[in-house]
Amino acid sequence: MTAMTPEEKFELINRNLQEVLGADQIKQILAQRDLNLYWGTAPTGKPHIGYFVPMTKIADFLKAGCHVTILFANLHAYLDNMKAPWDQLELRTKYYEATIKAMLTSIGVPLDKLKFVVGTSYQLSQEYSLDVYKMLAITTEHDAKKAGAEVVKQAASPLMSALVYPLLQALDEEYLKVDAQFGGVDQRKIFTFAEKYMPNLGYKKRAHLMNPMVAGLRGSKMSASDPDSKVDLLDDAKTVARKIKKAFCEEGNVDDNPLLEFLKVVVFPARSLTDPTYKFVVKRPEKFGGDIVFDSYQQIEDAFREKKLHPVDLKTGTADAINALLEPIRTTFKDEALIQLSKDAYGDAQAAAKQIKKPVQNSAEPDVENISKLDIRVGRIVDIKLHPDAESLYVEQIDLGEPTGPRTIVSGLAKHIPLSELQNRTVLVLTNLKPSKLRGIESNGMVLAASTSDNTTVELLDPPSEASVGDHVSFEGFDYAPVPILNPKKDVWKKCAGEMKVDGSGVAVFRNVPFVVGGGAVKARSLKDALIG
Incomplete structure (x- = not known):
């Protein structure tokens, strides 16, 4: 096999990534030697098929000659709200190692070219601990909150563990002696934190490689609390087929x-x-035209876009493909020792934890999952004008950090807030409402505001200063798993709004749980004990 050029190695390293920070730095290293990088995972919930995304990239890295370290970040897992006791975390770390190795083996990745490291093998050393204290001495609370906002669940008054988590992840780059760190795009704020703070300790700035986040089967992020949003690596064939059958798959929709x-x-x-x-291959009976065979992904996408491939057929083919991918892993985990490890790591303790966390509801209460379905994000009004056919409506162009540019949103604020006060204003937007036309102009979202019960006083909800355009609102104790479009027939937004308010201290809350974004709480400027809508 002909040796790869530095340019060819970079192209392979960069393939299918969403973003690379420090691309020039990587190219300079490749011109002299092979790249050293690491990927870390915290052993909390069971790995699912989404983990194949980093696994396939690790295969690319190895093919490009990279030296790859896989970190089982058990200390990080403990800091993430102490989701499991330490003894159980040790078992989960072993389970993760067995699972990751089985996944890599199933897709032909040679394990002898990888280095596996457990976090506490070096993170409890005196040298590392002193560097943690040094990092604490120079890191602001604002930056620590912002860095962990997308990874560790935050609250208006977060635990110190949530603030320390990104500091440790930054230091791992130095102690693993790598040139680059690889992870999902949800890690971006931690990566930029590391680039800012590591040089302050006298350590070099590393490059960062980011994968796209794969959506769950319901069209939102895969969630451990929603079993039908993901396929577990050990799901049997019938379970996989059932979950895929329920997946969101709108005819002709390829976006x-x-x-x-x-x-x-x-x-x-x-x-x-x-x-x-x-x-x-999509297997079909002869009476329905027989099997369909596609040589490339692009052929599948084109056929689905042109409605030549029906959603039912796409689901059938996808279920078969996933089952073929999982079968070697299922076979590996028929081993008695691994079966027992799985029970010990995720058995009765996990079930008990779920029971504790599940809120008690009566029939009058809305579904607890509804709030997880909302996609509330920070936006900035970049242009605003009166609706040409309605003096009570504004037509706003709101930047939500989307590649498609600002969204058009129509809101009924004209009688309550002067236009001059809204230009360049930072706002909260419910982004996944079904688009609707208001006096002939399509509105693609809702600006959230607080109001008195008689609607005489209306104020916009204010994100904290540490929030950025595009950041999403979270609620401690609830998953962030928004659906692409809320089903208007189920009144999801209406049910949630019925339990939202601005409390006596001016903080926006859902069931007394604060709206949190960028590590800070959302507030109204002056209203208290007010409604939200």
Whole structure:
């Protein structure tokens, strides 16, 4: 095999990534030697098929000659709200190691070229601990909150563990002696934190490689609390087929389709590692036209866009492809020792934890999952004008950090807030309402505001100063798992809004749980004990 050039190695390293910070730095290193990088995972919930995304990239890195370290970040897992006692975390670390190795083996990745490290093997050393204290001495609370906002659940008054978590992840780069860190795009704020603070300790700034986040089967992020949003690595074939059958898959929609996304990012790259001639097959009876065979992902996307491939057929083919990917892992975990390890790591203690966390509800209360379905984000009004056909309405262009540019949103604020006060104003926007036309102009979201019960006084909700455009609002104790579009027939927003208010201290809350974004609480400027809508 012909040796790869530095340019070819960089292209392979960069393939299918969403973003790279420090690309020039990587190119300079590749011109002299192979790259050293690491990927870390905190052993909390069970790994699911989404983990194949980093696994397929690790295969790319190895093919490009990179020296790859996989970190089982058990101390980080403990800091993440102490989701499991330390003894159980040790078992989960072993389970993660067995699972990750089984995944890599199943797609033909040689384990002998990888280095596996457990976090506490060096994170409890005197040298590392002193560096943690040094980092604490120079890190502001604001920066620590912001860095961990997308990774560790935050509250208006977060635990110190949530603030320390990103500091440790930054220091791992130095103690693992790498040139770059690899992770999901949800890690971006931790990566930029590391780039800012590591040089302050006298350590070099590393490059950062980011994967896209794969949506769950319901069209939102895969969530451990929603079993049907993900496929577990040990789900049997019938369970996989059932979950895929329930997946969000709108006919002709290729832009918001978790099945197509998974085929593109995981199935084709993973299967091609062991079978360069891999073909995607949809099995159908002869009376329905017989099997359909696709040689590439693009052929599948084109056929689905043109409605030549029906959602039912796409689901059938995807379920078969996932089952083929999982079968070697299922076979590995038939080992009695691994079966017992799985029970010990995620058995009765996990069930008990779920029971404790589950709120008691009566029939009059809204579904606890509803708040998780909302996608509330920080936006900035970049242009605003009166609606040409309604003096009570504004037409706003709101920047939400989306690549498609600002959204058009129509709101009924004209009688309550002067136009001059809204230009360049930072606001909160409910982004996944079904688009609707208001006096002939389509509105693609709702600006959230607080109001008195008689609606005589209205104020916009204010994100904290540490929040950035595009940041999403979270609620401690509830998952962030928004659906692409809220079903208007289920009145999800109406049910949630009924339990939202501005409390006596001016903080926006849902069931007394604060709206949190960028590590800070959302507030109204002067209203207290007010409604939100």
